[in-house]
Amino acid sequence: MRLRFTKMQGAGNDFVVIDATKQPFSLTPEQMRRLGDRRFGVGCDQILVIEPSADSGADFRYRIFNNTGDEVEHCGNGARCFVRFVVDHQLTGKREIHVDTMNRRLFLKLQDDGRVTVDMGAPVFEHAALPFDPEGLQPRLVNGFELWPVDGAEVGVVSMGNPHAVQRVDDVETAPVLTQGPRIEHHPSFPRRVNAGFMQVLARDRIALRVFERDAGETLACGTGACAAVVVGIRAGWLDNAVEVQTRGGLLRIEWAGGDNGRFGPVLMTGPATKVFDGEIEL
Numbered sequence: 063m064r065l066r067f068t069k070m071q072g073a074g075n076d077f078v079v080i081d082a083t084k085q086p087f088s089l090t091p092e093q094m095r096r097l098g099d100r101r102f103g104v105g106c107d108q109i110l111v112i113e114p115s116a117d118s119g120a121d122f123r124y125r126i127f128n129n130t131g132d133e134v135e136h137c138g139n140g141a142r143c144f145v146r147f148v149v150d151h152q153l154t155g156k157r158e159i160h161v162d163t164m165n166r167r168l169f170l171k172l173q174d175d176g177r178v179t180v181d182m183g184a185p186v187f188e189h190a191a192l193p194f195d196p197e198g199l200q201p202r203l204v205n206g207f208e209l210w211p212v213d214g215a216e217v218g219v220v221s222m223g224n225p226h227a228v229q230r231v232d233d234v235e236t237a238p239v240l241t242q243g244p245r246i247e248h249h250p251s252f253p254r255r256v257n258a259g260f261m262q263v264l265a266r267d268r269i270a271l272r273v274f275e276r277d278a279g280e281t282l283a284c285g286t287g288a289c290a291a292v293v294v295g296i297r298a299g300w301l302d303n304a305v306e307v308q309t310r311g312g313l314l315r316i317e318w319a320g321g322d323n324g325r326f327g328p329v330l331m332t333g334p335a336t337k338v339f340d341g342e343i344e345l
């Protein structure tokens with residue numbers, strides 16, 4: 063089968079984007095692994111599939127597959143590329159778009175400067191949402207927020223729709239991202255595994271971040287990971303409400319007002335979304 067696709071990237075997190083608005087999406091996990099393979103296929107961190115929405119309240123449905131072929135809940139950098147794609151391919155005349163993902167409805171806006179702002183929805187701290195099983199672990203409270211001992215690190219756990227475990231490190235460049243990252247990803251406390259974030263606080267409004275992503279390994283940027291890191295940093299009292307996140311692939315701006323009485327507001331993420339090329343591949 064011959065597949066048309068667009069290669070895109072958002073802060074260096076790269077995607078194969080497939081338009082399934084006119085014909086149903088039918089790739090097998092094996093075909094997706096081939097597509098995601100950097101030597102035998104196109105190569106990407108995630109595959110994004112754009113479908114019509116089944117609900118009149120949303121403009122599209124957007125599905126995310128890691129390059130292993132596993133479908134996942136959420137992808138922040140992918141959400142920005144999704145908007146750029148539907149506008150550039152004239153699938154919509156709107157610049158403010160509602161899209162349904164596996165477990166959230168997102169609101170996205172293409173800015174005049176070409177960047178995209180995404181209302182990523184509220185962070186969820188209930189352990190069942192990740193899921194996170196703290197059995198046998200004792201948290202340390204920092205500013206009233208729980209940091210959990212996992213693999214010798216202290217992690218804040220939060221779902222941004224997908225699961226994250228974020229630790230603060232002195233220096234992201236020397237942090238054990240490639241060795242400890244996979245151990246945290248597969249730690250038994252995270253039955254559906256987890257994305258492992260390593261955050262260096264540079265100032266109250268600036269962090270450096272590396273993320274070892276579930277399935278994809280370390281990527282140049284992780285949008286949901288940036289939101290999770292800033293949320294953890296704000297709750298631990300380390301960060302202000304608007305933070306620039308320096309990733310290895312580019313800069314993201316994250317804003318979060320927090321919340322009252324256990325009710326939390328949405329996280330806003332702004333960043334770039336760029337087409338790399340259009341292509342066709344025989345699968």
Ligand SMILES: N[C@@H](CCC[C@H](N)C(=O)O)C(=O)O
Binds near residue numbers: 139257276281
């Ligand atoms: N790169 C993404 C996150 C993609 C999904 C993640 N690997 C998971 O398995 O949850 C982002 O920009 O958020």
